[in-house]
Amino acid sequence: MKGLKRLLIFLMVTMLALSGCASQNSDAGGSDDGAKVELVYWSMWNSTEPQAVALEAGIKEFMEKNPDVKVTINWNGREIRKTLQPALDNGQKIDIWDEDLERVTKNWKAYALNLEDYLKKTYDTTDGKRYEDAVMGSLIELARYFSEEDAAYAVPYQPFVFAFMYNKEHFEAANITETPKTWDEFLVACEKLKTAGYVPLTTDDAYIDTLLGYHLARYKGYEWVETLVQDKTNALWDDEAVLKTAENFEYLATQGYLSDTVGSNKWPAGQQDIAAGTVSMYLNGTWLVNEIMGSTGPDFKWGTFSYPTVEGGVDGQNAANYGSQAFQINKNCENPDVAFELLVYLTTGKWDTEIAKQSFGVPVSGTAEWPSQLNEAKSVFENLNQVYPWAAGIQADTDKLPIIAEAFTKLLSGQFTAKEFIEAMK
């Protein structure tokens, strides 16, 4: 019995000592190695993702070149969407963070530094140009647009387009020579793919609502979609565009153009079907290439086309959700100059190319080359001039979203008819 007590006390003392040491260590941090500037970067990536690997290498090189700077990275993963704001409210030292451009600007602008002055300066890696001229101007514009005050609060990197990603080999085998521009052409393509023995289309629970959002937005524009979901009276669901949309998708389901498992796909199960070569198309961001690279290998023949137009619709293929990931700098950052220099270092020249290459993504500086997998995505990107919000507005009401997603899943898996779908929405 004495033994137990002694053991307990021993354990407690060691553990307390350990915890004491540990917290001291993390507090004391870099002060021992003489670093003068300390930056803390909270990342949206998980440490195993290629973006993380590339960013880490880039940051390491930056620290080697600037020995008095020490950057601490915290790999948050996408949980950053929930953890960052409480931590910022909390006054935790976080100098730099990143997430989707739209999300960082709309959610966290109040915590971020206005970067306009920095964008107008030149840096070592910008070839004598001002920073804003050395990178994709459209994205800087987008950052200003989202901020609603014509000032950029974020540094974009890793641009993406949200469009149909498809397997070019399937299209060739099915003898589809041109990518669909209209919904009718899309249906023809589906039929050809089906005849050639492929499943034309799939999606996952995570993205299923984007199909609905895009389709409705092609008919009526995204602002209408936002009104549709936010309207508590549900009157707009009786609109003809909704019925047509639902019937369009019902047709896909009855024709067997959708994967059998579309109703039960838990992300990224559907994406793995694309990788496995059983399904041809998937509405997703250009990041899809990277996310399933582990299964496809680099030789997979990727194609991209913008969401087709619909008859009598208002929006063309020039409208899509596009954007980028983006860094922000804390407005309370003690060394904003150094922080911005780091971001410049990562988003221009060598590391811009390197991050794009390693993650099969798009470089943000106009001069760098796009990965070969994204050749078609590049032309889609260049043709865009109207930006949709995420999922073209269908997610504007978080309360309604799960219900929409569930009913739409049933529509796609053939459990609901178009009419039943509309009934379920009211």
Add this chain to the structure above:
Amino acid sequence: MKKSKSMMIIFLAPAVLSYLIIFLYPSVRTAFMSLFKVENITDAVSKWEYVGLQNYQGLQESSLFVQSMKNLVNIWFFGGLIVFSMALLFSVILTSGIKYKSFYRAIIYLPNVVSAVAMGTMWMQYVFSSRYGLLKGVFESLHLTTLTNIQWTSPDMIFISLLIAYCFGMIGYYMLIFMAAIENIPTSFYEAATLAGANIWQKFTKITLPLLKDVFRTNIVLWTISSVAFFIWSQVFSPLNPEPGTVTPMVYMYQMVFGNNMVVTDRNVGAGAAVGVILTLIVVAMFAITSKLLKSDEYEY
């Protein structure tokens, strides 16, 4: 016995203090907060905006919250039914003089010691998979086409799948409690019943069940508490956004307070607090109802 005031204070103080800080103060503040619109969890009281019962009203109008409460009730009722009947069945089998009792008991209890994240992932990514899933494989080899074609993770099945997986893990714990209680019942009761010509079923309903009343009461309270805290399984089954089949009040509150995964939303910490108050009231009510219905009458044995 001699009372020593100083000793009482020294011995009680840490526990009382921890109770005040960790339970009393936060509960009172949460109850208070549920009457205000609070944008950020860290906002000072001066930034709170009094809205009366509006938060509760808002919850009542929120279809997602209503759905989450329905799920909670279903988890509590159907889950409870499954868990208690299976646990009771296993405990009766295991206390009837079966061989390798401790081995069986240990394996059935095993899921309780493993992290729910690990267990949930096993179920979600393997058992219920519509491609290489265990259920699909088993039914396929038995040529049960309808069962093979069930898509366990589709919107209309996911709640059932979630419930099965959750119950699988919970049965062991309640089984142990039932077993201990059954083993406490003197064998002479059963011997007398056998002499009187009672069959197994009669012995079970006339002796075992009535004597387990107290244990049932404890178990129902424990089950209510764990149902109300239902969170991590939902997270594992729907990691990205809440979905109607898996959303629970805890998940709803998490989204309310810390924001949604994908889109920019209004956060309202006050509504999150209101969810907390509602759940607390449910637990209290359950506690009162079960104590009343299953009044403890002392059996002497």
Add this chain to the structure above:
Amino acid sequence: MRYKMNKKTAMLPGYAMLNLWILFTFFLIGWIVVASLSTTSGIFGGKILSSGFHPSNYSKALFTHNVATYFKNSMLYTFTACTGVILIAAPAAYILARYKFKFSNVMESVFVSALGIPQIMIILPLFALVTKLNIANSRLLLIILYIGINVPFTLFFLITFFKTIPKDFEEAAAIDGCSPMKTFWIVIFPLAQPAIVTVTIFNFITVWNEYFMALIFANTSELRPVAVGLYSMIQSMRYIGDWAGMFAAVVIVFLPTFLLYIFLSEKIIAGVTGGGVKG
């Protein structure tokens, strides 16, 4: 024997059910282990056995994530919290069990009522509080919280036990000139060992698998315990479509608990059954 079943055949359905259950459990775990050594395309193609042996899934999971840190944290949180809970709850439980004073009954039921307060009710103000005090994100905070939330249950459990210890012990000690406080630590506390072990096992399992508090109060990867760490590992494997790696992560987290359980299962089960029955 509760139900006299003379014929062995009467037990057959029972054996069949148990064996089916056990079979399922083993198959479930076994498949996960095999899949964790396979490849993603092997898993999706239904060929986990023939897709080769890939132990590299484990090295990937182990070295690219802070698995070791997660385990270290979990161990630290669990051991310290379990010890702390006993040190706080045992003396208080003793007083409440032994002495009758003005509010002793009220106090006891107030403590017990905390068992019914869902975590969701206390988490928001606690978050605001630690923010204000600027103590968020430290190991110490999590330990304090884990101690605090487990005090009521432990207290409740130990009160019942202390009531069963005869008062003779204290009386004898008093005659020997031992002060009441000393008596508790030297005489009573050791006597309570079985109850303390039992309740500690409970607390151990609770804290080890705790998820919600850790998710909210430990937001950097250095502070994460195993449960939250595993969740973030699984998420990260999904983002790179590495199923085999995901199952490897599950096994890595599962295995130590499983091995520990094999050695301790008798003790753990005895603990659960010894304590839980009191209504």
